[in-house]
Amino acid sequence: MxxxxxxxxxxxxxxxxxxxxxxxxxxxxxxxxxxxxxxxxxxxxxxxxxxxxxxxxxxxxxxxxxxxxxxxxxxxxxxxxxxxxxxxxxxxxxxLHDADHRTRQVSLDFALATRAAPPRARTAVWPRHARWQTPNNVVVDAGAVLTSLALFRSPDGRPHLAAGGRDGVLVVDPAQGAQVGEPLRVEGGVRAVVAFTAPEGRPLLATGGRDGVVRIWDPLTGAETGEPLHGHEGAVSTMVAFTAPEGRPLLATGGRDGVVRIWDPLNSTEVGERLQSHKFEVRAVAAFQGLGGRPLLATGGRDGVVRIWDPLTGAEASAPLHGPGGYASTMAAFNGPEDGPLLATGGRDGVVRVWDPLAGRHVGELMHGYEGAVLALVALPGPQGRPLLATGGRDKVVRVWDPLKTGAGASWPGHKAGVRAVAVFDGPDGRPLLATGGGDEVVRIWDPLTGGEAGAPLRSADGVVQAVAVFDGPDGRPLLATGGSDGVVRIWDPLTGSAVGQLLHTHGSSAAAVVSFGGPESRPLLAVGHLNGVVRVWDPRTASEICEPVRGPRSTVAVLVAFAGPGDQPLLATGGEDGAVRVWNPLTGDPVGRPLSTPESAVRAMAAFDGPDGRPLLATGGSDGVVRIWDPLTGEAAGPPLQGHQDSVAAVVAFGGPGGRPLLASGSKDRSVRVWDLDGGQCLLRIVTASPIHALLPVKGNRTGASGLLVGATAGFAFVDVAMPER
Known part of the structure; x- marks a missing residue:
């Protein structure tokens, strides 16, 4: 059968x-x-x-x-x-949000190119070389700075995250990577949020804000429940929920007044002893179980110390934790491999660190290269009960991490804190080499044709590298000038990896921009813009200043470009936080013309290029996401504003497209690169990269009809050819 x-x-x-x-x-x-x-x-x-x-x-x-x-x-x-x-x-x-099909297609082409994956048959982006590492753990792009995260379960038992920020609370499903329902609007924004369970099993949220008040909410209905809790003098910065020995939920809240208060949220009363925990603001608090299951609290403040407390007695339970990274902006507790408590802390340096709070020791680091400070941190259950961490911060996204894989992200053979500046120069045999500067205080030299490092790293141990410029040394060899957050401009031989000089610097003022240009008798000069608003012009061969420092109105100098004016006179353009672009004669320090003003937007990027009639033009990128075109000699706009970016523009470059067509590329903190037609102001191409953009550089394309583009970002750098549409 x-x-x-x-x-x-x-x-x-x-x-x-x-x-x-x-x-x-x-x-x-x-x-x-x-x-x-x-x-x-x-x-x-x-x-x-x-x-x-x-x-x-x-x-x-x-x-x-x-x-x-x-x-x-x-x-x-x-x-x-x-x-x-x-x-x-x-x-x-x-x-991607509401991106059209072409944008989605080109963005995938770019993502594949950064992996050196074979391109699609009809691709718009061809890979040349990349050192690029985008996050593989983003749950949602919240579109706003996130200051707090909390975990709760819906009635069907699914874990949900409540993300607090300036606009209120957003609820997301971390397993599906999707937003749930409408945001909970809280007037004045949310500085801290925590979840706890009512006796009947109903999930509740507690929020704290700038007004020092703690409010209780039903996250499923969006309604406020119970009486507000008053007591803190100043904003509530952090809070955590824990369970008393008899089983009732309690809240611990910390604020600007340096005090931790214990509350019974169901009875709207303060209980227990106040913890005078830190000299300054309490920025982070977490709860975990000590020996015998007794609840303990960990608190972190601006004094850089993490303290362990017994919240029921108000006494310190163990020695304070001291370690690298400054003060903790946020923290969360979870169980380690042997069920012992571990503590994760996040700070302004963008690194999550893991601690053993009972032993008082630092266990490891979870990640590097986070875009901005880590402001929110919460533990949640993963597959097979394995603990996971969700983080949020100034990059406006929620991410999920495996905290037991400490050291993840440290093995990438590039910059640990993203690429902030790029430059191209000729190597010994004429082949192009790349210099990249990052937030890890290192300049690296790369061969884009082989993908390998082409020299020893140039290490500047005293400051983040914020700008890189190339100029010719006395013997014609290329030299690099780097500007650092310590205010120093250093001169390097990139082929030997050795420092060959150091220019005088402005103490306490970061060197935010460096540009090289030709002076009298074609000798190279350097202009350095500092965040205190001063521009200095140097002869790098003699380490002497050419003129008195240029001092404009009280504003930072964030960007700086050199270009040729009438009669090939070298000119400098500077831009900063006041939204003005000023033009100077770098040989005399005298202003030229009247400032170009965008009072509602800081200038974050700038490029100079020749217009159709040969006159110099400037393109500026603003904190409002708009790219503007100017005639620097008349102070007038030279075209319509180029609008589309959803966040600050960090880089702009001009280059020639097919048939010499004038094009402009802009890169933004909104994680996209846009290519614009300067003749009509049309956006021809948008590439969503999943990483905030910091630098762009045009290079010669390797393919007919394609333009080469070097993209520097938090993720690293990518060297690609981009096919541009014909007119």
């Missing part, structure tokens, strides 16, 4: 559906697949355990409307060799 066929498992059924849908997704170029395919292919592939490049090919991914691929891969993701395109898409997915 023939045995009855075994019924297919649900996974088998979904796998077959996914493979059939993959066939339907293969449409003619530019023709979208059926809406069901776009919406559900990724879901069937996930349920069928075939979430790979064969089932979700690169040609389909820009059409996907599921929007949850990053959650389906798992956060943080550990993609396999057959998931290159899928993983690339998952990393840019949180930042």
């Amino acid at each position: 023939t045995p009855a066929p075994q019924p297919d498992s649900p996974a088998d059924i979904h796998r077959r559906i996914a493979h059939r849908l993959t066939g339907l997704a293969d449409t003619a170029d530019g023709v979208p697949p059926h809406p069901y395919v776009r919406r559900h292919l990724a879901q069937h592939a996930d349920l069928g355990h075939v979430l790979d490049d064969a089932t979700l090919p690169a040609a389909f991914l820009p059409w996907d409307t599921d929007g949850k691929l990053r959650g389906r891969l798992g956060l943080p993701s550990t993609p396999g060799d057959d998931q290159t395109a899928v993983a690339a898409w998952a990393e840019i997915e949180p930042f």
Whole structure:
């Protein structure tokens, strides 16, 4: 008797559906697949355990409307060799928002190029070389600075994150990588948020703000419940929930007054002893269980010390924790591999550190290169009960990390804190070399044709490298000038890795911009812009100043460019926080013309280029996300504003497109690069990169009709060819 066929498992059924849908997704170029395919292919592939490049090919991914691929891969993701395109898409997915199909397609091309993956047949971006590491753990782009995170469970038991910021509280599902419901609007914004459970099992949220008041909310209805808790003098900076020995929920809140207060949130009363924990503001607090299950609190303040307390007696329970990284802006407790408590702290340097609070020792570091301070931190359960950490901060995104993998991110063979400045120069045999400066106080030299480092790192132990410029030394060899946060301009031989000089500096004022240009008799000169508003012009060969320091109105000098004026007279343009661009004669220090003013926007980027009639023009990028074109000799706008970026513009460069077409590229903190047609002000191309952009540099393209572009970002740098559309 023939045995009855075994019924297919649900996974088998979904796998077959996914493979059939993959066939339907293969449409003619530019023709979208059926809406069901776009919406559900990724879901069937996930349920069928075939979430790979064969089932979700690169040609389909820009059409996907599921929007949850990053959650389906798992956060943080550990993609396999057959998931290159899928993983690339998952990393840019949180930042695409309402991007059109071409933007989604080009952004995937760029993400694949940074992995040196084979490009699509009809790609717009070709890889040349990259040292690029984007986060693989972003849950959601909140669009606002996040100051606090809390974990709670919905009635069906699913974990949710409540993210507090200037606009209120946003609820997200970390497993799906998606926002849940509408944001909870809190007047004045939220500095701290924590979740706890009412006796009947209902989740509640407590928020603290600038007014020093703690409020209790129902996150499922958005309604305030109970009486507000008053007591802090000044803002509530941090809070944590813990359970008293008899089982009732308690809150510990810390504020600007340096005091930690203990509350019964259900009775709206203060209980226990106040902890006079720190001399200054209490910035972080976490709760964990000590020996015998007794609740303990860890507090961190601006004094840089983490203290351990017994909240029921008000006494310190162990020695304070001291370590690297300055003060803790946020902290969270979780159980380690042997169920002992561990403490994670995040700070202004963008590093999450892990501690053993009972032993009083530093265990390791979780990550480097975070864009801005880590302001929010919470522990949540991961697969098989493994602890995870969610972080939020000034980069406006929520990320998920595995805290037991300390040291993650430290092995990348590039800058640990992103690329802030780039320059190109000729090597000994005429081949181009790259110099990149980062927040890790190192300048690295790269061969973009081989991908390897082409020299020893140039280490500046006293300051973050913020600017790099190239000029010719006395023997014609290229030299580098670097500007640091310590105010010093250092001169290096990039081919030997040795320092060959140091210019005088402005004590206490960062050297934010450095540019080289030709002076009389073609000798190289350097102009250095400092954050105290001073510009100094140097002869680097003699280490002497050319003229008296240029001092404008009381404003920073954040950007600086050199260009040729009438009669090839060298001119300098400076821009800063006051929104004005000023033009100077660098040989005399005299102002030229009247300032170009954008009073509602600081100037964060600038480039000089020749207009159609040969007259010099300036492009400026502002903190308002707008790129403006100016005639620096008349002080008038030379074209319409170029609008589209959603955050500060950090880099602008002009270059020639096909047929000499004048183009401009801009890079922004909104994680995108845009290419503009200067003739009509049209945005020709938008690339979403998943990393804030800091620097752009045009280079010669290797392909017909393509322009080369070097992109420097928090993620590293990428050297690509970009195909531009014909007129």
